[in-house]
Amino acid sequence: MTTPSTGQPQVIAYQGEPGANSHLVCREHYPDHEPLACASFEDVFATVVSGEAHLAMIPIDNSIAGRVADIHHFLPDSGLHIVAEHFLRIQFALLGVPGAELDTIRTVHSHVHALGQCRKVIRELGLIPVVSGDTAGAAREVAEMKDPTQAAISPPLAAEIYGLEVLREDVEDEDHNTTRFVVLSRDYVEAPPGEGPVVTSFVFNVRNLPAALYKALGGFATNGVNMTKLESYMVGGHFTATQFLAEVDGHPADPGVARALEELAFFTTDVKVLGVYPAARERGE
The missing domain is CATH 3.30.70.260 (ACT domain)
Incomplete structure (x- = not known):
């Protein structure tokens, strides 16, 4: 999908680094939009308000962690409108640099919530957890270190983006870990009545x-x-x-x-x- 006046692809903004779960949801549901990574939720909202992005993909609830902090404070006064919702089954993988193996890693990096949701594998392998800003950022940090003793707990998409190897798939403790995302737009688009839930x-x-x-x-x-x-x-x-x-x-x-x-x-x-x-x-x- 392109913007009619410019012919440029439409943009969908998300919080986090490339490879984050929000990025994955954008790719799955809006493949014709160009994903735009933003450092903070404030930046995501600002890009849509300014017109730099056409839509925003925002996590609002998680089945394990509950509501996502701050979003409820931003929404009412943002001037943006919810136009869709999407659910993502959260899947994490243990990633390492090429050549790393399960018996070489000693430290694992990830967002604090991801580390808390993958306690079993951390305990099984005797790893030292280190908190990173987000899950995709952890993968980037490990790729930059080029150290086979370092690993990241990240979405599998991050392995593809940062050139890492998947040492173990599905390392999350619970298989019902699901995040609900909402899509925001400057335009108020109301679903028609009588055409489904x-x-x-x-x-x-x-x-x-x-x-x-x-x-x-x-x-x-x-x-x-x-x-x-x-x-x-x-x-x-x-x-x-x-x-x-x-x-x-x-x-x-x-x-x-x-x-x-x-x-x-x-x-x-x-x-x-x-x-x-x-x-x-x-x-x-």
Whole structure:
């Protein structure tokens, strides 16, 4: 896919170095877009806001580690909209430089979460874990060191990019380790109603009153709307100012969802729909 005015390929931004899981999701689902690696989530959001990138691929939840820190704070005020979701089964490999073998490695580098999700292989091989900025960056560091005693726990794609060898595949402790990604766009693109399962994501603030949250959410129960996510976090440094991120099955045009959102508005402030997008097939698996 190219930008009509320039003929240049469209760009999708992600956080991390080439070879990261976010990069892998971009390649799988947007092969016609040019992936753009960014150092931080702030940089990812900025590239889309500025128009340098057309889309952003952002991890939002992990089945083991929970929600991804900071994303919930960036989303509401970013001016960007969720237009799609994708799920990735996380797979890690133990990578070494050419010539390295399992009995030569002594130290393993990776992101702190990846090291925590691969404790069994680290303990089995008696490796010393070293924390790196991200999983793909760990692979790059090991490639640069050219030391057969050093290894990285990284996505298999990183081996291809940095010229490393896979010493062992699937070294993660759990085979149900899955990350959910959302795709962000400057343009508000709403999935049409009645054409398959849809997710509606929104944020809201509750009034600082007794039972305000209970009353705000009551409309979803009475209208038979399934709420799949409800997370709270502080805003503005105030302990009494709580913002909620919620997701429900259904479209705002559905009568039940419409009535529930209407009731929500009576007991809350600043209700903002972040996106109405097709539900990924993996949701039902």
